[in-house]
Amino acid sequence: MSMHARASAPASIGNVGVGFDVLGQAFDAARDEVTAHRESQQGVRLGEVSGLMSKLPEDPMRNTALRAAQAVLQAVKAPFGVRLDVKKGVPISAGMGGSAASAVAAAAAVNALLDKPFSTAELLPFALEGERASADPPPWDNVMASLLGGLVIAAQLDPAIVKPMPAPQGVTAILFHPDAKTETQAARDVLQPDAPLQTAVEHARRLGAFTLGCATSDLELIRAGLDDVLIEPQRAFLLPEMRDVKAAALEAGALGCSFSGSGPSIFAWAADFDAEAVETAMARAFDRAGRKAKAYRASLNSTGVRLEPAEEPEACA
Amino acid sequence: MSMHARASAPASIGNVGVGFDVLGQAFDAARDEVTAHRESQQGVRLGEVSGLMSKLPEDPMRNTALRAAQAVLQAVKAPFGVRLDVKKGVPISAGMGGSAASAVAAAAAVNALLDKPFSTAELLPFALEGERASADPPPWDNVMASLLGGLVIAAQLDPAIVKPMPAPQGVTAILFHPDAKTETQAARDVLQPDAPLQTAVEHARRLGAFTLGCATSDLELIRAGLDDVLIEPQRAFLLPEMRDVKAAALEAGALGCSFSGSGPSIFAWAADFDAEAVETAMARAFDRAGRKAKAYRASLNSTGVRLEPAEEPEACA
Numbered sequence: 023m024s025m026h027a028r029a030s031a032p033a034s035i036g037n038v039g040v041g042f043d044v045l046g047q048a049f050d051a052a053r054d055e056v057t058a059h060r061e062s063q064q065g066v067r068l069g070e071v072s073g074l075m076s077k078l079p080e081d082p083m084r085n086t087a088l089r090a091a092q093a094v095l096q097a098v099k100a101p102f103g104v105r106l107d108v109k110k111g112v113p114i115s116a117g118m119g120g121s122a123a124s125a126v127a128a129a130a131a132v133n134a135l136l137d138k139p140f141s142t143a144e145l146l147p148f149a150l151e152g153e154r155a156s157a158d159p160p161p162w163d164n165v166m167a168s169l170l171g172g173l174v175i176a177a178q179l180d181p182a183i184v185k186p187m188p189a190p191q192g193v194t195a196i197l198f199h200p201d202a203k204t205e206t207q208a209a210r211d212v213l214q215p216d217a218p219l220q221t222a223v224e225h226a227r228r229l230g231a232f233t234l235g236c237a238t239s240d241l242e243l244i245r246a247g248l249d250d251v252l253i254e255p256q257r258a259f260l261l262p263e264m265r266d267v268k269a270a271a272l273e274a275g276a277l278g279c280s281f282s283g284s285g286p287s288i289f290a291w292a293a294d295f296d297a298e299a300v301e302t303a304m305a306r307a308f309d310r311a312g313r314k315a316k317a318y319r320a321s322l323n324s325t326g327v328r329l330e331p332a333e334e335p336e337a338c339a
Numbered sequence: 340m341s342m343h344a345r346a347s348a349p350a351s352i353g354n355v356g357v358g359f360d361v362l363g364q365a366f367d368a369a370r371d372e373v374t375a376h377r378e379s380q381q382g383v384r385l386g387e388v389s390g391l392m393s394k395l396p397e398d399p400m401r402n403t404a405l406r407a408a409q410a411v412l413q414a415v416k417a418p419f420g421v422r423l424d425v426k427k428g429v430p431i432s433a434g435m436g437g438s439a440a441s442a443v444a445a446a447a448a449v450n451a452l453l454d455k456p457f458s459t460a461e462l463l464p465f466a467l468e469g470e471r472a473s474a475d476p477p478p479w480d481n482v483m484a485s486l487l488g489g490l491v492i493a494a495q496l497d498p499a500i501v502k503p504m505p506a507p508q509g510v511t512a513i514l515f516h517p518d519a520k521t522e523t524q525a526a527r528d529v530l531q532p533d534a535p536l537q538t539a540v541e542h543a544r545r546l547g548a549f550t551l552g553c554a555t556s557d558l559e560l561i562r563a564g565l566d567d568v569l570i571e572p573q574r575a576f577l578l579p580e581m582r583d584v585k586a587a588a589l590e591a592g593a594l595g596c597s598f599s600g601s602g603p604s605i606f607a608w609a610a611d612f613d614a615e616a617v618e619t620a621m622a623r624a625f626d627r628a629g630r631k632a633k634a635y636r637a638s639l640n641s642t643g644v645r646l647e648p649a650e651e652p653e654a655c656a
Contacts, residue, residue, distance in 0.1 A: 226358070229543045230546045
């Protein structure tokens with residue numbers, strides 16, 4: 023019977039530009055780690071918080087890790103509780119799936135304490151329940167990508183069909199996290215309730231082109247598709263330099279460039295041989311705007327959640 | 340120097356249910372044939388009309404075959420004209436791409452009279468110009484599918500990127516042409532100018548799922564995706580028995596069922612081993628509605644336009 027289990031889950035790029043609420047991409051340039059300690063008392067509570075932050079909400083309804091852990095324990099009517107240590111490697115309110123990474127890592131860590139653990143894919147509803155602490159209803163894109171790794175499509179919501187999408191060879195994801203914050207809920211609230219039919223058709227066209235491009239490693243199709251005509255125009259004002267950064271990325275050869283999730287982070291896809299030039303061009307555009315921004319890079323085939331070797335428990339806590 | 344050339348082009352399923360204005364599918368259960376006769380006088384004129392009909396408009400602006408032929412001749416500043424014999428195998432105003440098949444066959448037949456013919460793919464703009472006689476702006480779906488064969492995506496309009504989409508193995512297309520007519524333009528006019536954002540997202544989700552399903556021969560994804568939530572609900576009233584026919588098809592195991600183009604024809608995709616049952620179920624539903632309907636079946640890998648052996652010219656016309 024395990025007393026401690028540790029799991030890590032990657033950052034992720036929600037929407038992947040063209041797939042609002044449909045696509046997500048694991049982005050293994052940063053990971054959250056959650057260690058679950060079994061406790062005899064039922065319920066969930068927060069232990070040590072470290073890494074990028076030293077405080078997180080202690081209320082399970084407002085903490086994605088705690089809420090995910092609670093969902094796992096309640097599903098199996100576990101006769102024990104857990105204390106979670108959270109080591110944040112993924113920034114929050116950044117558009118990098120920070121809340122989802124914590125939820126996913128927590129679900130996996132607690133799962134590893136069960137006598138009959140769920141499969142990784144079966145953890146999706148629990149991780150989603152955790153993400154609900156951040157946005158309700160919880161978007162799937164970050165959660166499914168952080169859980170499963172790589173590029174993932176939510177093909178159907180009910181009943182859920184979530185599938186890996188083949189990622190093209192020789193393409194890198196670049197992400198800049200600017201020194202600015204957006205709240206997922208606020209970024210959703212700016213969206214118009216309706217879209218022109220023509221925009222809806224063009225949006226679907228791009229998702230079809232992108233999907234076929236990924237499945238057949240056709241960079242021309244990916245370039246045609248990786249373009250958000252539905253959501254990005256409504257959110258561009260949230261980060262004034264968005265337009266310049268995107269133009270710089272495309273000019274330098276990027277296959278596409280958009281907000282990661284609801285921003286403010288901006289990601290681009292580029293052929294490996296263009297990645298350096300694209301990153302440099304984006305960095306210069308942020309410089310020109312006088313905005314600090316941190317650059318990350320990761321493979322399209324980023325690893326999803328994984329169990330980590332449990333650290334030695336402290337002698338007597 | 341050829342004096343006569345003959346080409347045939349298949350019927351087609353516009354939209355393929357989930358891909359309004361984006362997808363088309365050749366449907367080789369019926370073909371139009373156009374024979375182009377070189378004439379010393381410039382211009383285009385209609386010769387013999389045969390097959391399903393004996394009359395067609397003689398004004399090139401209102402006849403898709405003549406208008407496509409004219410576009411080809413004008414593009415190369417041909418020093419000659421043509422007379423077109425049209426043998427209609429594809430019904431018109433049926434949602435089977437009848438106007439597109441004539442345009443495509445005409446473009447290919449005239450092309451074969453040129454000293455330096457265009458490639459098949461290069462004929463797209465001329466065939467589209469022909470289709471403009473039927474609807475303006477001309478939808479691409481039927482034209483590109485009838486031209487190229489198989490399942491085709493219009494990945495980008497300007498500049499045009501039209502690509503074949505891999506078709507899943509072991510799946511058949513079934514189509515019923517009911518004894519009713521819809522005009523493409525009228526069917527477009529009923530559409531609301533806006534769509535709820537949620538519908539736009541769900542529409543794109545289905546196109547993404549369908550595309551990935553086709554590319555990976557994953558019938559679960561195709562079933563999840565082959566479902567038109569954007570357009571079909573707005574047009575269902577055009578054919579009162581639509582709902583029943585669709586329900587019967589799905590009940591019998593179809594992967595999906597929707598209008599072909601703007602209807603009134605209804606198509607379904609079914610695994611080969613379900614095709615007989617699906618066709619029977621749909622036929623019964625039409626029977627119950629008291630509507631005559633003709634059934635067709637064709638492979639997803641239907642052949643597109645092709646040159647046919649030129650018939651012996653009449654002795655002295």
